[in-house]
Amino acid sequence: MLSANLIxxxxxxxxxxxxxxxxxxxxxxxRGRIGWLQSPLVYTLSISIYCTSWTFYxxxxxxxxxGLEFATIYLGPxxxxxxxxxxxxKLVRIGRVHRITSIADLISxxxxxxxxxxxxxTLIAVIATTPYIALQLQSVTLSFRxxxxxTDGTSEGMTAFWVAAGMALFTILFGTRxxxxxxxxxxxxxxxxxxxxxxxFALIAVGLFAxxxxxxxxxxxxxxxxxxLLHASDVFDSRWVALTFLSATAIICLPRQFQVTxxxxxxxxxxxxxxxxxPLYLVLISIFVLPIAVAGLAHLPAGSNPDMFVLTLPLSxxxxxxxxxxxxxxxxxxxxxxxxxxxxxxxxxSNHIVMPVALKTSHSGHYTSGDVRRLLxxxxxxxxxxxxxxxxxxxxxxDGSDGLASIGLIAFAGIAQVLPGVVGGVTWRGATRYxxxxxxxxxxxxxxxxxxxxxxxxxxxxxxxxxEAGPWGLAALRPQAxxxxxxxxxxxxALFWSLAVNVTLFIAVxxxxxxxxxxxxQGALFVDVFRTRAxxxxxxxxxxxxxxxxxxxxxxxxxxEPARIFFEDFAxxxxxxxxxxxVDDAFIARLERELGGTVGAAxxxxxxxxxxxxxxxxxxxxxxxxxxxxxxxxxxQQLAEKSAELESTARQLREANAKLQKLxxxxxxxxxxxxxxxxxxxxxxxxxxxxxxxxxxVTSEQAQRFLAIINLECLRLTTLLDEILDLxxxxxxxxDWKLVPVDPExxxxxxxxxxxxxxxxxxxxxxxxxxxADVTVMxxxxxxxxxxxxxxxNSVKYNTSRAPVIEVRSTCRDGDYVVSIGDNGPGIAETDxxxxxxxxxxxxxxxxxxSSGLGLPISREILRKFNGDVLxxxxxxxxxxxxxxxxxxxxxxx
Amino acid sequence: MTGVRDSxxxxxxYRDAALVLPFAGVFLLMPPFIRIFVxxxxxxxxxxxxxxxxxxxxxLILCAWLLARPLRDVMPGEAEGSEPEIQEG
Numbered sequence: 001m002l003s004a005n006l007i008x009x010x011x012x013x014x015x016x017x018x019x020x021x022x023x024x025x026x027x028x029x030x031r032g033r034i035g036w037l038q039s040p041l042v043y044t045l046s047i048s049i050y051c052t053s054w055t056f057y058x059x060x061x062x063x064x065x066x067g068l069e070f071a072t073i074y075l076g077p078x079x080x081x082x083x084x085x086x087x088x089x090k091l092v093r094i095g096r097v098h099r100i101t102s103i104a105d106l107i108s109x110x111x112x113x114x115x116x117x118x119x120x121x122t123l124i125a126v127i128a129t130t131p132y133i134a135l136q137l138q139s140v141t142l143s144f145r146x147x148x149x150x151t152d153g154t155s156e157g158m159t160a161f162w163v164a165a166g167m168a169l170f171t172i173l174f175g176t177r178x179x180x181x182x183x184x185x186x187x188x189x190x191x192x193x194x195x196x197x198x199x200x201f202a203l204i205a206v207g208l209f210a211x212x213x214x215x216x217x218x219x220x221x222x223x224x225x226x227x228x229l230l231h232a233s234d235v236f237d238s239r240w241v242a243l244t245f246l247s248a249t250a251i252i253c254l255p256r257q258f259q260v261t262x263x264x265x266x267x268x269x270x271x272x273x274x275x276x277x278x279p280l281y282l283v284l285i286s287i288f289v290l291p292i293a294v295a296g297l298a299h300l301p302a303g304s305n306p307d308m309f310v311l312t313l314p315l316s317x318x319x320x321x322x323x324x325x326x327x328x329x330x331x332x333x334x335x336x337x338x339x340x341x342x343x344x345x346x347x348x349x350s351n352h353i354v355m356p357v358a359l360k361t362s363h364s365g366h367y368t369s370g371d372v373r374r375l376l377x378x379x380x381x382x383x384x385x386x387x388x389x390x391x392x393x394x395x396x397x398x399d400g401s402d403g404l405a406s407i408g409l410i411a412f413a414g415i416a417q418v419l420p421g422v423v424g425g426v427t428w429r430g431a432t433r434y435x436x437x438x439x440x441x442x443x444x445x446x447x448x449x450x451x452x453x454x455x456x457x458x459x460x461x462x463x464x465x466x467x468e469a470g471p472w473g474l475a476a477l478r479p480q481a482x483x484x485x486x487x488x489x490x491x492x493x494a495l496f497w498s499l500a501v502n503v504t505l506f507i508a509v510x511x512x513x514x515x516x517x518x519x520x521x522q523g524a525l526f527v528d529v530f531r532t533r534a535x536x537x538x539x540x541x542x543x544x545x546x547x548x549x550x551x552x553x554x555x556x557x558x559x560x561e562p563a564r565i566f567f568e569d570f571a572x573x574x575x576x577x578x579x580x581x582x583v584d585d586a587f588i589a590r591l592e593r594e595l596g597g598t599v600g601a602a603x604x605x606x607x608x609x610x611x612x613x614x615x616x617x618x619x620x621x622x623x624x625x626x627x628x629x630x631x632x633x634x635x636x637q638q639l640a641e642k643s644a645e646l647e648s649t650a651r652q653l654r655e656a657n658a659k660l661q662k663l664x665x666x667x668x669x670x671x672x673x674x675x676x677x678x679x680x681x682x683x684x685x686x687x688x689x690x691x692x693x694x695x696x697x698v699t700s701e702q703a704q705r706f707l708a709i710i711n712l713e714c715l716r717l718t719t720l721l722d723e724i725l726d727l728x729x730x731x732x733x734x735x736d737w738k739l740v741p742v743d744p745e746x747x748x749x750x751x752x753x754x755x756x757x758x759x760x761x762x763x764x765x766x767x768x769x770x771x772x773a774d775v776t777v778m779x780x781x782x783x784x785x786x787x788x789x790x791x792x793x794n795s796v797k798y799n800t801s802r803a804p805v806i807e808v809r810s811t812c813r814d815g816d817y818v819v820s821i822g823d824n825g826p827g828i829a830e831t832d833x834x835x836x837x838x839x840x841x842x843x844x845x846x847x848x849x850x851s852s853g854l855g856l857p858i859s860r861e862i863l864r865k866f867n868g869d870v871l872x873x874x875x876x877x878x879x880x881x882x883x884x885x886x887x888x889x890x891x892x893x894x
Numbered sequence: 895m896t897g898v899r900d901s902x903x904x905x906x907x908y909r910d911a912a913l914v915l916p917f918a919g920v921f922l923l924m925p926p927f928i929r930i931f932v933x934x935x936x937x938x939x940x941x942x943x944x945x946x947x948x949x950x951x952x953x954l955i956l957c958a959w960l961l962a963r964p965l966r967d968v969m970p971g972e973a974e975g976s977e978p979e980i981q982e983g
Contacts, residue, residue: 068943068944068947071947075919075923075951078919078951078954078955079916079919079920079923079954080916081958082915082916082919082954082955082957082958083912083913083915083916083917083919084912085909085912085913085965086913086916089969218939219939222936222939222940222941222944223939225941225944227932227934227941230941230943230944232932232941232943233932236924236925236928236929236932237925240924240925241924241925244923244924268969269966269969272962272963272965272966272969273962273966275958275961275962276955276956276958276959276962279951279954279955279958280955283948283951283952283955287948290944
């Protein structure tokens, strides 16, 4: 036994150390130096407030009584954290995006920022947490009594009171320094991280002492572990499943766990580290539980309280130092839990109960006149004191009745009623406020009826009777055998009924009710939080909100400097250099979220709505907004069409312009070609006529020859001019063609006849291939002959082969009359394919042959008038092969 | 193979593994499966059930540890929206 004074001094110094840690870290954080505080390790350690004094002392007791069952309390959280990708990740993301301040805020925010729901969840949290706080007080006083050897328990009440008062002081000092900044408390988190390490090391130290100091090593411990001790044969039943489920629920839904996991989260990535580090912490805590329990059962006198083995084991061995360390470890687990729970609950109470009441009762209008910050801080401080006092009262009332663990499990089952609302809310868009409300209220009522009330039965005889016989003696309504269903374990029984009714009502009522527009909006934002950008949700509030009033409100809540910065930043983002930002939907949404980080979504929504003048949004208003949007959409669509039209017109214009430019260039080309073509004969005309004029002694023979040349050149000029005229005549389209049925074979024969003289002169043999007989085309006989003659002429003139041959064939193909004229000359390069059909466009290297270069263009122009064409076939072997096509009207009867 | 498709595939595999892990834990640690290991037997002096329970527990932590790094790398960091590729290794 150690002296009470010594323990007091140690405890007070330890508390002083925590104060210093919290103070220093808070100061550093204020100066923005929170480097290591942002590490995932600190985050994980802060989550370990899950391990309360119930874990520290109670787990050993549970192991001593029920064997392996203690492990379920850690297996549930392990499974949740190992499966963090499912739910925790989403909760943390939602918490960060929507500035969630507590579990009640999460639910109310999801279900249309419903204040009613927030109040209920807050009440449930307070009711379920109070026994838990009482439990911590009890464990501190009990351990104090054990370690000081005070068996009469006279000082018990005083100890508990001072412990509660000390914790309240710490929490108020460091938990309510600021009201905003997303409810992060750096000093508290740091202190809790220290406490997490202290309790872990203390338990490990006692565990090692139990194994090597009292027992004779591991093997000795395990020889004493019998299947009976482990309850191996009966522990893995429905209770095992139920307890694992409960503890898994608790790590998500307990207000303090939500506070450290979601609200105090700085970086989502920390969750990845915590996903294995926190389970590791749990397994380290629980690995020494069995050895301690075994050593205690073996070496301590029969009838010792197994809940205190952690303390009594070192005490019995005279290890005062180790016992003190263990006491501090237990003290740490109790205080850290109480501090965080008090912060989480006070946030909920002030945001969801005090603020709405203040909003309702204040008639000074719009809540811009009173200092909201002061009100918030005061209400939080009062709430903390009140919650701890409630815990103290509960402790005095029950006065250490049951084993520690049972109270903890009852609290777990109470808060588990929130789970359907949370999980359903973030995964199911169809969940409605009424569904969540009815589920949670019914589940909680059943919990109170089946677990909370019966837990008082040793204190009150009436309750004992009520539990045994049922209300008004109705056996069917007995709280621990409802409707006669025989589930031997009261906890499993209550859990079964409460959650079954809770989930059923949640789903059924959700399906039966219609969500408000705001609910639908929030539902979509929560369920699809990974798909929506962190940007602003569409606002659904009137825009007539006066910016000045909103600014005053923000000043009251955020403080004047942060509010000024917020408004200035937003104005700058809107492109306004000085003055207040324009109050648009995005601004309202941002402001609401910012304020929500302090007072909770429901209150923030209510306040801003009051000022903005759009208290509630009716469906018709929403429809109007939708209409307006539709109109704008339609208008913009029209605009888009118009601009597309304009664009296409512009494109057409550009094309026409390009064509015109090309045509102008062609015309210039043509003119220069014509002058060039005219110039050559003119030059020879001039020179020969000059010779004739200026040379007196020219012989008549010479004169004859010169005159012949002049005559030839004159003829060429005339032909050229005729052809130009012909072509321009054809191209002008003024010709009124009278197409009549013509026998094209006759025209071809006429042309062959005409060319035969020239061919004979050039030594060209004309080879007649197979010919089509009896075909008629719509054409002009003279012109058609001209076309054939032109092409034959070319073939003859350009055939430079040694034994020139021209092959002429005609046939009918695909309803066309086709004449092909091929030669064995040098052929035409593929690149010249188009050039030869343009005016003066002789193929390369054909300049010398002396022709106007207009034959092919004229032929093509004529044929097009007959709906036909002339093509150069490049795939028909060496030489040039022309193909003339004219649609055949009919074959004459064979 | 360090193509974009390949890293996308790996990322999805890690994600799927993370989604399956808790269910594997539930299966291994809940009745009826866990009852298989309730026996009088010892392994190296340690009761089978203790060995099994803590063995599965540590295995779960190990798996979570192996998955944590690649999954953390695909999470958006403080700079929203930037999703770095999973590092090969």
